[in-house]
Amino acid sequence: MGRRALSLDRPIVMGILNVTPDSFSDGGRFRHAGPALARAREMVAAGAELLDVGGESTRPGAAEVGVEEEMGRVLPVIEAVRAELDVAVSVDTRKAAVARAALRAGAEVVNDVSALADPAMAAAVAGSGAGLVLMHMRGTPATMQSHAAYADVAGEVAAELAGPLERARAAGIAEERIVLDPGIGFAKTAEQNLELIARLGVLARVGYPLLLGASRKAFIGGILGGIPADERDAGTAGACVAGLARGARIFRVHDVRTARHALDVAWSILRIPGEAP
C-alpha cells in the first residue's frame, strides 16, 4: 500500500494512536501532537510496523464527530509521525473527506470500521494507491449493540463483507491492497467475539489477509473477572495468539511490546507444521 509493501509471512503489529478525548481505554492521553508523537516513537521502538491514528471513538454509544473536528485531531499527528518516523500510518475513519486529507498528509492505509458506508470512500482510497481495511459492523457505533443477532456469526460476517469487497474492487482497489477484519465488539456479544476468533478460518477463506482488533475489549475483561481496560494487555496477548493460530496476521493493539513478544514467540512455534493431539 502507498509507497511500501508489508510482508505477511510473519505477524504484523498495528499500534493504536487514539487522538480522541473519549476512547474507551486511552481517551484523552494522546490528544495533542506532542504526547501522540512520543507514544508513536515508543510503539515503533517496541516493534509496531503500522500506526493507526484515529480521531473518533467508535466505542458503543460514542458521539459522532464532525469532519473539521476529526481532521483537526488526526492531521497534525499524521504529519508529525510521517516527518519523523519511518513507519506506515493508517487513518481510522469512516469519512471519505477525512481519509483523503489523511492520505495527502502521508497516511498509506485507510482503516474503515464502517466498510465503505460513506459512498465516496472507495473512490477516495482507489485514487491514492492506499491500503484498505474493511471491518464488519452492523448499524453504527451508536446503534450496533442492538444488531447482535446471528444464526452463524462467522458465516454472516463473511457474507456481509462481500458487498463492500465488491464495491472496493469495482472502484479499482487492487486485491493486494485489501485486508478484512471481523470487527470484534462491533455488533457482537462476548460469546460471539470468542466464536469469531475461534472460527476465523471462515473469514480467511474469503481470500484476504485478516486483521484482528481485540485489544482491551470488554469480552477480555469479562473472562478475567471484570478487570479494567488498562489491565487487559496480557489477556489481549492471549487473544492475539489465538487469532494468529486461526489465521489472523495483523494485530491492532494498545500495548505493542506485550503483543509483539507474545506473537513472535507464538509464531516461532506455530510456523512449524504440527499434528493434532
Ligand code: HH2
Ligand atoms: N476497534 C476499534 C477501533 N477501530 N479498527 C479495526 N480495523 N478493528 C477494530 O477492531 C477496531 C478498529 C475500537 O477500539 P479503540 O480504538 O481502542 O477504542 P475507541 O473506538 O473508543 O477509540
